[in-house]
Amino acid sequence: MLPDKDGPGVGGGQSSPEGEDPSVSLFRDYLRLKTVHPEPDYGEIQKCSSVPICRSLSLQVCPGRVVSIMTWEGTNPSLKSILLNSHTDVVPVFQEHWKYDAFSAFKDAEGNIYARGSQDMKCVTIQYIQAVRRLKAEGWKPMRTVHLMFVPDEEVGGHKGMETFVKHPEFQKLNIGFALDEGLANPGEPFTVFYGERNPWWITVHCPGSPGHGSRFVENTAAEKLVSVIINSFLDFREKEKHRLNTSECFTLGDVTTVNMTMVKGGVAYNVIPAEMDVSFDLRIPPTVNLQEFERQIKQWCKEAGEDVTYEFAQKHMNQNVTSTEENDPWWSTFSAACKAMNMTLEKEIFPAATDSRFIRAVGIPAIGFSPMNRTPILLHDHNEYLNEQVFLKGISVYERLIPALASVPAFPDEA
Ligand code: MET
Ligand SMILES: [Zn+2]
């Protein structure tokens, strides 16, 4: 249970080290919760996801998977609300490559806090909470309702999290008009904001072939199809896209398609030619690509490999909605004006990976991906992920300005 004031309290409530800002202590306590895949312990989150703002709701969307929502009701609750979304899970670590225990939240002499989730995205969760607490303490009241949402399983595709929850009647009841979710750090002075995402396609191609003795020139083997056609076609395309990215000044990673071969399966013995070999790819496709045409291309590669070559998807996101960043869009203009008033420079991009925003945008709600971290290397999913405490604290002040701005967007003509 999070305390009403600024003090720490998550996961056993360790006291603040001498002179440490209580928000930093709370952040470090939260980082120590092992919500790490493949078996995230979400138990403590359920206990602690509570700020006495107004009402809170916990919904088991799937067995063992809870979405928690804390609602700060607006003075005009019939207006569309603001969603502050964050996921509670983190990706695994290779501890032997870390300087410190990835779940100890060690802070070095420069104030860098090392932990899995320090950038992705436990920082944002605590920043939302602390900003809301400060606003509440100041006596400020939102006009539009503000929801803080804590979602499990983003890192494994969101099937038991946001993908399911956006179809739930309770989600509809939240009446969301605009959402904030995670972004990425920016190593320079500006902050990066994301108005869309690439579509993740996770594909496995099955290549059957003639088996036989490993000493012979058997015709039509699985390995020939796999290597000469499938792997070559996908990786040639990868080279072309890499070239396109490297030769265009204005492109970022989110503007091209990435292809990575991530798994290969097949074979039982050195001297037995296998009857099937499979290969899997992680594809990330920008919203500007014609997805039907792209799939036709994949079909064509498979056909060239052999009539019996088939494919299946483990992820195939098809929605290409992007959020308006036109100056006449009330949400965007409010968001960007608030940032400008804080002297922040914004860089607009397509998110290169995937977040829960894709499910929010797919149901027609505008969403901006934003994690207020500048002067910070991008270390999500990497060894030695860290965030500096000053950058973290600055982020709370950023939300302290952004939340009132967004919650005060005047009623639209179609709103009551
Ligand atoms: C495609 S599921 C999303 C998992 C993770 N956020 C990623 O981008 O890989
Ligand atoms: Zn994330």
Ligand SMILES: [Zn+2]
């Ligand atoms: Zn992640």
